[in-house]
Amino acid sequence: MSKHFVPENLPDHIQHYIDGKFVDSIGRETFEVLDPVSNQTYATAASGQTEDVDLAVAAAKHAFKEGPWPKMLPRERSRVLHKIADIVESRDDELAYLESYDSGLPITQAKGQARRAAENFRFFADLIVGQEDNAFKVPGRQINYVNRKPIGVAALITPWNVPFMQESWKLAPALATGNTVVMKPASYTPLSAALWPEIFREAGVPEGVFNLIFGSGGVAGDYLVKHPDVPIVSFTGDSSTGATISTAAAPQFKSLSLELGGKSPAVVFADADIEAALDATVFGVFSLNGERCTAGSRVLVQRDIYDDFVARFAERAKNIVVGLPSDPATEVGSLVHPNHFDKVMSYIEIGKSEGRLLAGGGRPDGFPTGNYVAPTVFADVAPDARIFQEEIFGPVVAITPFNTDEEALELANNTKYGLAAYVWTTNLKRAHNFAHAIESGMVWLNSNNVRDLRTPFGGVKASGLGREGGYRSVDFYTTQQSVQITLNESHSPKFGVEASRETGDA
Numbered sequence: 001m002s003k004h005f006v007p008e009n010l011p012d013h014i015q016h017y018i019d020g021k022f023v024d025s026i027g028r029e030t031f032e033v034l035d036p037v038s039n040q041t042y043a044t045a046a047s048g049q050t051e052d053v054d055l056a057v058a059a060a061k062h063a064f065k066e067g068p069w070p071k072m073l074p075r076e077r078s079r080v081l082h083k084i085a086d087i088v089e090s091r092d093d094e095l096a097y098l099e100s101y102d103s104g105l106p107i108t109q110a111k112g113q114a115r116r117a118a119e120n121f122r123f124f125a126d127l128i129v130g131q132e133d134n135a136f137k138v139p140g141r142q143i144n145y146v147n148r149k150p151i152g153v154a155a156l157i158t159p160w161n162v163p164f165m166q167e168s169w170k171l172a173p174a175l176a177t178g179n180t181v182v183m184k185p186a187s188y189t190p191l192s193a194a195l196w197p198e199i200f201r202e203a204g205v206p207e208g209v210f211n212l213i214f215g216s217g218g219v220a221g222d223y224l225v226k227h228p229d230v231p232i233v234s235f236t237g238d239s240s241t242g243a244t245i246s247t248a249a250a251p252q253f254k255s256l257s258l259e260l261g262g263k264s265p266a267v268v269f270a271d272a273d274i275e276a277a278l279d280a281t282v283f284g285v286f287s288l289n290g291e292r293c294t295a296g297s298r299v300l301v302q303r304d305i306y307d308d309f310v311a312r313f314a315e316r317a318k319n320i321v322v323g324l325p326s327d328p329a330t331e332v333g334s335l336v337h338p339n340h341f342d343k344v345m346s347y348i349e350i351g352k353s354e355g356r357l358l359a360g361g362g363r364p365d366g367f368p369t370g371n372y373v374a375p376t377v378f379a380d381v382a383p384d385a386r387i388f389q390e391e392i393f394g395p396v397v398a399i400t401p402f403n404t405d406e407e408a409l410e411l412a413n414n415t416k417y418g419l420a421a422y423v424w425t426t427n428l429k430r431a432h433n434f435a436h437a438i439e440s441g442m443v444w445l446n447s448n449n450v451r452d453l454r455t456p457f458g459g460v461k462a463s464g465l466g467r468e469g470g471y472r473s474v475d476f477y478t479t480q481q482s483v484q485i486t487l488n489e490s491h492s493p494k495f496g497v498e499a500s501r502e503t504g505d506a
């Protein structure tokens with residue numbers, strides 16, 4: 001096994017970035033940041049309190065009201081966004097090693113995240129230049145048009161899985177549309193988020209437009225969501241946190257976008273291309289360490305092929321290379337944090353009485369420390385099992401047989417979540433009918449999770465509220481004011497005219 005790799009120039013302290021300056025919390029509060037291989041503290045990070053959030057929001061508000069950003073021509077903002085994309089791309093390797101070190105993601109899967117992040121900026125840079133809005137004419141009488149405007153200070157609250165890429169997903173449309181932002185990344189993974197300030201500075205983003213606050217969700221996140229000068233909140237994370245945020249934001253009627261958890265089904269019919277389905281379903285649950293919101297963590301397999309498919313699936317899982325995140329041979333690295341490791345392990349223990357354990361089931365051999373979990377396969381899992389119903393967010397799969405299309409649909413829809421779904425069949429009619437009947441925000445037919453940035457992204461049921469992606473993001477981060485102009489004389493009924501005649505008033 002290769003040696004634990006520690007990136008060069010690792011910071012030992014990570015600061016907030018407020019109004020163009022790196023700063024600590026006013027009260028000097030910090031939290032510790034662990035690397036998930038040794039679980040040793042390698043850095044401290046400033047821990048934002050309410051007064052720090054106040055400063056960040058004030059800077060963003062000032063930049064929105066007084067600064068050039070919201071008023072710039074789309075082409076000018078677009079140039080800055082393309083420059084951000086260029087810089088992000090040029091730092092792909094550095095970013096990948098930091099991300100892998102901080103989150104435990106295998107290096108081969110961390111590479112390429114910068115390209116995806118850069119692509120988010122390019123996509124919205126192009127979109128705002130081509131942006132068009134409606135105008136409606138009532139011949140000879142009225143013209144009505146849509147005046148699209150940025151909203152103000154956007155709070156962006158992000159999770160720890162593929163953090164840099166997920167941050168870019170929110171930053172790019174929020175900034176492209178002329179808002180200013182305060183971002184609060186997850187406290188498990190602050191390292192890659194700390195790259196943004198330099199990138200934005202170098203690209204020419206004006207001071208105060210981008211502000212970064214580290215800290216706990218319960219303090220910094222909660223206060224940011226409730227802040228009266230923050231009209232818009234985009235959150236990605238756990239469904240229960242989403243519910244808390246929704247309640248916190250409700251009294252002020254904030255615009256809210258919630259990208260939440262999932263327990264997505266991968267449904268394999270007997271007529272499917274079995275090799276392709278096997279590759280995709282194994283990858284679908286074990287890639288990114290299984291720490292993936294759209295993971296196909298429930299695999300539903302038609303009875304005719306069930307025994308064979310399950311045996312082959314388990315065989316593949318046993319052969320998956322678990323190893324140091326920095327080792328290019330590694331397919332599953334270490335989970336992000338000991339707390340998350342404990343959660344995943346507790347589900348594995350629950351699973352042992354709920355399903356037939358065919359692979360994994362605990363720490364892999366040879367890894368006595370660190371947050372390593374062997375890819376774990378449970379077969380014959382009943383739909384009322386907790387490992388069928390609850391999001392584990394680790395390398396653990398529940399496999400369940402079905403006989404008919406109706407039964408498959410019933411199983412697929414039988415959780416509180418509805419984020420993604422994957423369907424494997426060569427029958428075209430079945431594929432579309434099944435896809436339409438599934439309660440999920442997204443469905444992939446005979447495909448792994450491959451994203452087209454123009455398509456809407458989001459979930460139904462406990463998987464979220466609202467859609468981002470393409471024009472939906474532009475809609476979310478802007479307000480559409482409708483403006484009406486009369487082309488003719490104004491025709492208003494003359495209220496009060498008769499009454500004034502009767503009383504003799506003018």
Ligand code: NAD
Nearest residue numbers: 158159160185186217221222237238241259260261262293
């Ligand atoms: P989490 O909900 O614990 O934390 C997410 C963020 O919210 C963090 O920055 C956290 O500090 C903050 N936060 C926590 N409590 C808060 C509060 N009361 N007010 C404001 N902010 C608060 O989620 P996580 O463990 O970081 O991420 C994993 C979860 O995210 C999984 O459930 C996963 O499915 C989900 N996820 C969803 C998507 C999607 O697009 N649907 C994408 C990735 C991850």
